[in-house]
Amino acid sequence: MSHTIKNVALAGASGNVGAQVLSALLDLEFNVTVLSRNSKPFPTAARVKVVDFTSVKSLSAALAGQDAVIDTTFSPDVETPLRLIDAAAEAGVYRFITSDFGLDPDLPGVHDMPVFARKKASYEAVKRQAADNRLTYTLLACGAFLDWSLSSGFSGLGFQEKKAFIFGDGNNVVPWTTLEDVGRATASVLLHPQETLNRPVYIHSVFMSQNQILDATKEVLGNEGWETTYNDMEPLLENALADLKTGNISASTFEVQIQYCLATRALAHPWARDDNPLLGLKxxxxxxxxxxxxxxxHKEG
Structure with a gap:
């Protein structure tokens, strides 16, 4: 049975991913309802509903009449996405896109990383609901965010100080996708509900290794003066997991887990399936x- 998706509810619309998804949804002329904790302004073409994210009842009421729900929330809280999924099922929503936006969720070991616990719980929840024919789902696998990783330093490259922190030997080729491409692909999923039914979709802007990105950076900024360190990610991961157990948690506790994955071919490599053509990405x-x-x-300078 084919479904036409027109009414879309979006959670997390003010975040890095959410803002790009909102823009793409509006460009494609979906009827967008932003689910928000408060009445802060969003683009006038979007309707805003203030909801209680701690209440399935409140969320379900807000989702009445929606064809799809997109979760782009990124807080550590595991319960919020699970409540959104339950509320969508109760409201009769057809399609749910989980807040995954990362590595291949079907690759053994990926969702076993503690940093991905929230994504794992959401994936298991939508699969259960789909098995009971209460909703359908899609996940977006996009690898690492290319532009955000470069601007935030998560990529390991410091442009101003010319320092490179290399994960492992730096040769593992992985998917990188810009936030804009992620937003466009997420919105485009809803134009192809049958082709994206109950599965991850696989997108990328580029497949590159960290060393290849460093080489490109040197061509842009100059080859001189770089301080490059190659890091064994195993002990760094062990330390991060130990810190997690003792509660000695910092941003790097989570970042190291993802960087370890990016250095490890068994956990991150070019997609076997390419959904770029389906979703209009080049x-x-x-x-x-x-x-x-x-x-x-230039912006940093």
């Missing part, structure tokens, strides 16, 4: 990656 060439690096470096 692969970036090296020149475009260099332009992005130059733009980000």
């Amino acid at each position: 692969d970036w060439d090296l020149a475009k990656v260099k332009r992005l690096i130059e733009t980000i470096a």
Whole structure:
């Protein structure tokens, strides 16, 4: 049975991913309802509903008449996405897109990382609901966020100080996707409900290793003066997991787990399936990656 999706509820619309998804949904002329904890302004084309994210009843009432729900919330709280999924099922929503936006959720070991516990719980929850024919689902696998990783330092590259923190030997090739491409692909999923039914979809802007990104950066910023360290990720991961157990938690506790995955081919590698053509994304060439690096470096300078 084919479904036409027109009314879309979006949670987390003010976040890095959510803002791009909202923009893409509006560009495609979906009827968008932003689920928000307060009445802060969003683009006028979007309707805003203030909801209690701690209440399935409140969420379910807000989701009445919606064809799809997109969760782009990123807080550590595991219960919020589970309540959203339960509320969507109760309200008769057809499609739920979970807040995954990462590595391949079907690859053994990925969702066993503690940093991905929230994603794992959401994936298991939507699969249970789908098995009971209460809703359908899609996950977006996009690898690491290319632009955010470069601008935040998560990529291991410091443009101003010319320092490179390399994960392992830096040779593992992985998917990287810009936030804009993630937003466009997420909205486009809803144009293809049958082709994206009950599965992860796999997108990318580029497949590159950390060393390849470093080489591109040196071509843009100059080859001189770089301080590069190659890091054994095993002990760093062990320390991060030990800190997690003792409650000695910092941002790096979680970042190291993801960086370990990016260094490990068994956990991160180019997708076997390519959904770029389905969702209207084009692969970036090296020149475009260099332009992005130059733009980000210029802003930092």
